[in-house]
Amino acid sequence: MPEFFTGIGQLISGSFLQSGALWTLTNIPGFPPIIQTVHILGIAVVMGTGVLLNLRILGLAVPSQNITEMTDRMVPYLYIALISNLVSGSFFVFGRPTRYFNNPVFAWKMLFLLGAITLTIYFFTKHRSKVGYWEQENKKWIARSIAILSLGFWIMVSLAGRWIAYLEHLQYPMWSI
Amino acid sequence: MISDFLRSTFWLDVEEWELSWTIGGTNWFPLLESIHVIAAAMVVGTILWVDLRLLGLGAIKYPITTLNRELVPWTWGAFIIATITGIGMFITRAASHVLNPAFQSKIVLLVLAGANMAYFHLILYKDIQQHETVISTSIQLKIAGSLSLFLWAGVMLAGRWIGHII
Structure with a gap:
């Protein structure tokens, strides 16, 4: 595990972020689920x-929806969802920072997430630069490559998210609390 | 009567199936759970656009029937995957699950979501043509759309809660 990564965990550990998160998780009934x-x-x-946008670009879903219109419509929802997940996920990460920042699956999740977000920002930026940018014939294969990669990244982010807890369950005694 | 059914030794027998042991004692369980989460997210993520359209809040450029035709097959496909993986996890601890209030709530909410969907497709859908292209749909369609959103979110919440009780 890279030192800077575990270092983030140590930085949060013992701070008000950890005490705040733990307080919320333990004192509000039903808060964790x-x-x-x-x-x-x-x-x-x-x-x-x-x-869904990736599936559309690959020609697998919603054929009547236009890629440009769809992208415009998806952007705000996607950003809101990502910010919401950053907040909802933080409670658990801040609550037990050293466990997460020592967990290789969590590191992988962050890496996949970084990949997905980078591709998304690139896709949206190009989309904004010119109307119908991704519908141009010479951009078709770039769009499809981005779609396959980002589809894979999103799936891996979700899978890794679920496996953080499993790895912790199997290996937790090896880590400090 | 329902209590007898839930307390029947059948559920304990289910847990003793070879398949239940295989799933419960290996990495099959986390694998099924991971797929379950992704499939469930896909169910909600795809039906979301139909519901938002019914409420006049999203995808308003497309006729309801088009969204329905192109999205609901994805919802169903994801739902089938979620059901298979869900049953796979259920059988590993069947006897505890049937008595788990979170699991019971989840089943009730699923039935309600199904009933709402059936009402929409079998009754409301007959007159869909007149709402087809208008943004502001009838109050009945709006109710069906919001019920769908709330019920599916409820299914997720109850589903997530199962793991906190067992």
């Missing part, structure tokens, strides 16, 4: 926006 559901609903919106 509720905030986890908010997190999964965020994933649902990512599926309905980013992933």
Whole structure:
């Protein structure tokens, strides 16, 4: 595990971020399952926006929807979902920072997320630069490559998210609390 | 009667199936759960646009029937995957699940979401043509759309809660 990564965990550990997150998780009845559901609903919106757009670009879904119109419509929803998931996920990461920042699956999740977000920003930026940018014939294969990659990234982010807890369950005693 | 059914030893037998042991004792369980989460997110993510359209809040450029035709097959496909993976996890601890209030709520909410969907497709859909291209749909369609959103979110919440009780 890279030192700067575990270092983030140590930085949060013992801070007000950790005490605040732990207080919220333990004192508000039902908070953990509720905030986890908010997190999964965020994933649902990512599926309905980013992933659906990728499927559209690959010609697999919603053929009547226009890529340019769809992109315009998806952007705000996708950003809101990502911000919402950043907040909902933070409660757990801040609550037990050293566990997350020592967990290689969490590191992979962040890496996949970075890949997905980078591709998304690139796609949206180019989209804004010219009307119908991604519908140009000579951009078709770039768009499809981005779609396949980002589809893979989003799936891996979701899978890794679920496996953080499993790895922790299997290997937790090896890590400091 | 329902209590007898839920407390029946059948559920304990289910847990003893070879398949239940295989899933419960190997990485099959986390794998099924991961797929379950992605499939469930896909169910909600795709039906979301139909519901938003019914409410006049999103995808308003497209006729309801077009969205329905192109999105609902994805919803169903994802739902089938979620059901198979869900049953796979259920059988590993069937007897505890049937008595788990979160699991029971999830099943009730699923039935309600299904009933709402059936009402929309079998009753409201007959007159869909007149709302086809208008942004502001009838109050009935708006109710069906919002019920769908709330019920599916409820299914997710109850589903997530199962793991906190068991």
